[in-house]
Amino acid sequence: xxxxxxxxxxxxxxxxxxxxxxxxxxxxxxxxxxxxxxxxxxxxxxxxxxxxxxxxxxxxxxxxxxxxxxxxxxxxxxxxxxxxxxxxxxxxxxxxxxxxxxxxxxxxxxxxxxxxxxxxxxxxxxxxxxxxxxxxxxxxxxxxxxxxxxxxxxxxxxxxxxxxxxxxxxxxxxxxxxxxxxxxxxxxxxxxxxxxxxxxxxxxxxxxxxxxxxxxxxxxxxxxxxxxxxxxxxxxxxxxxxxxxxxxxxxxxxxxxxxxxxxxxxxxxxxxxxxxxxxxxxxxxxxxxxxxxxxxxxxxxxxxxxxxxxxxxxxxxxxxxxxxxxxxxxxxxxxxxxxxxxxxxxxxxxxxxxxxxxxxxxxxxxxxxxxxxxxxx
Numbered sequence: 027x028x029x030x031x032x033x034x035x036x037x038x039x040x041x042x043x044x045x046x047x048x049x050x051x052x053x054x055x056x057x058x059x060x061x062x063x064x065x066x067x068x069x070x071x072x073x074x075x076x077x078x079x080x081x082x083x084x085x086x087x088x089x090x091x092x093x094x095x096x097x098x099x100x101x102x103x104x105x106x107x108x109x110x111x112x113x114x115x116x117x118x119x120x121x122x123x124x125x126x127x128x129x130x131x132x133x134x135x136x137x138x139x140x141x142x143x144x145x146x147x148x149x150x151x152x153x154x155x156x157x158x159x160x161x162x163x164x165x166x167x168x169x170x171x172x173x174x175x176x177x178x179x180x181x182x183x184x185x186x187x188x189x190x191x192x193x194x195x196x197x198x199x200x201x202x203x204x205x206x207x208x209x210x211x212x213x214x215x216x217x218x219x220x221x222x223x224x225x226x227x228x229x230x231x232x233x234x235x236x237x238x239x240x241x242x243x244x245x246x247x248x249x250x251x252x253x254x255x256x257x258x259x260x261x262x263x264x265x266x267x268x269x270x271x272x273x274x275x276x277x278x279x280x281x282x283x284x285x286x287x288x289x290x291x292x293x294x295x296x297x298x299x300x301x302x303x304x305x306x307x308x309x310x311x312x313x314x315x316x317x318x319x320x321x322x323x324x325x326x327x328x329x330x331x332x333x334x335x336x337x338x339x340x341x342x343x344x345x346x347x348x349x350x351x352x353x354x355x356x357x358x359x360x361x362x363x364x365x366x367x368x369x370x371x372x373x374x375x376x377x378x379x380x381x382x383x384x385x386x387x388x389x390x391x392x393x394x395x396x397x398x399x400x401x402x403x
Contacts, residue, residue: 051083054104055086055101056083056085056104056107057083057086058082060081060167061080061081061170062078062079062080062154062155062169063078063079063080064076064077064078065269066172066174066175067172067173067175068174068175068176068177068298068301069141069174069175069301070177070302071141071176072141073138073140073301074145075174076118076154076174077136077137078154079110079129079133079274080114080129081110082109082110084107084108085104085108087253088211088253091212093214098208098214101211102254103277103280105253106250106275106277106279108274108276110129110131110132110274111133112129112132112133113128113131114156115128115159116135116155116157117154117155118137118154119153119154119155125137125139132273135154137154147178149176150173153170153171154172155169175268178237178238178239178240180232180233180238181231181239181306182333182380183241183308184228184241185241185244185298185309185310186225186242186310187244187245188243188245188247188255189245189314190312190315190338190340191311191312192217192225192264192310193217193218193255193258194206194216194217197312197315198314198315198341204281207283211254212254212255212258212261217264218338218368219367219368220368220372221264221368222263223372224371224375225241226263226265227372227375228265228308228381231375231381232382239265241268242270242298243269243270244270244294245271246272248271248272248273248275249274251283252269256269270294272290273290291316291320296327299324299328306332308333308380309324309332309335310335311337312337312339312340313338313339313340313344314341314344321335321337322354325360329358332360333360334362334363334375334378334380335360335363338366338371339365349364361378363375
């Protein structure tokens, strides 16, 4: 399901050339109409966060997934053909109340507020409108619908990286990374062997099917890839969650994809921990970039909050530095698993009590026959 709506009818005052231009964009699977894209927000009984983008040019949602290399390359390039709308007012409707915010230079907006009443766990619908700047008290140019996720009060919650943690991405090699991005799509990209089993086990660890553990996916990948990542997770039955990605890029910056400053990743993880001060978290990442450094810093800054850390080994040149950081993490009393195959991570999760015999029985079912993944939201 799309995170936003697009009016299929052109405004009444549109000229012939405006309509022609609109149709040409549509033919290229783009829209030059205003769009409000609202991502999954998150919160607790005391604090809620909603965020998204406003665009004047953006790709239309992808409907078909083909093996054709050129089709896949064009679809990816389209995701970077965006024109954010800076410094405009957006209005959010929440429980019969209206709140205002302004977009940043990259079209990004964020609402942070107290709900005013205790929220029930689960999904809560929210709408964000983009009013006409020339008629702010009148019509909306675009509306986006999203959801706020209130996690269930379970023993664990999970914060996971994406690239080279569960999605094979070759982040340490620019050429291989761009090649797989351009030639594959959300239905043909591969997760690491065994990772879906591990994540399904973690989703149900010490929780019931109806109250599965929450996942937060924090990545250096740009918001341009949000729809791709969501579809990849859906296709591979990776537990759904809240996605917190990096600053959006325009087409001229396409070749820099995934190369965002990793300092913001620490800040995004820190915000999650601050919203849920009583929650125990498990961190999952890899050793190809800065995850070991960031996770060691999180363990240091939030003593007693991290139950365990998982780091997939995908980058040999970084191994000596990673081992030193693992020693630092373990010296803080946090279990750390540096593994090559997800089966090792599963066994470690069992040994430290993160998953139980019951979950291991589920693993046997997963090995023999695919089952529906418990979702976290």
